[in-house]
Amino acid sequence: MDQCEPTESYCPAPAAPARVVAGPPYADCLECGKPTEYGVRTPGVVLCPVCEWQEAQRTACSG
Incomplete structure (x- = not known):
């Protein structure tokens, strides 16, 4: 799993899908x-x- 880039101020949520498909359903x-x-x-x-x-x-960067 990738760690935060030094230039970013946050870590992206690892659970978020890479490609979102609209619902419903x-x-x-x-x-x-x-x-x-x-x-x-x-x-x-x-x-x-x-x-x-x-x-x-749970998976947030600690630094």
Whole structure:
């Protein structure tokens, strides 16, 4: 997993899909099962806004 670039002021959320597909239908969160903002055909890990924020907090840069 890439670390923050020295010129960036934040780390991107690793759980955010690289290519977002619009819904409806919306995909279910892989953590809690609630609907997400992403269409069902969005590749990669899809999380609801709450779980996405929690994942970003867990993996945030410490420096």
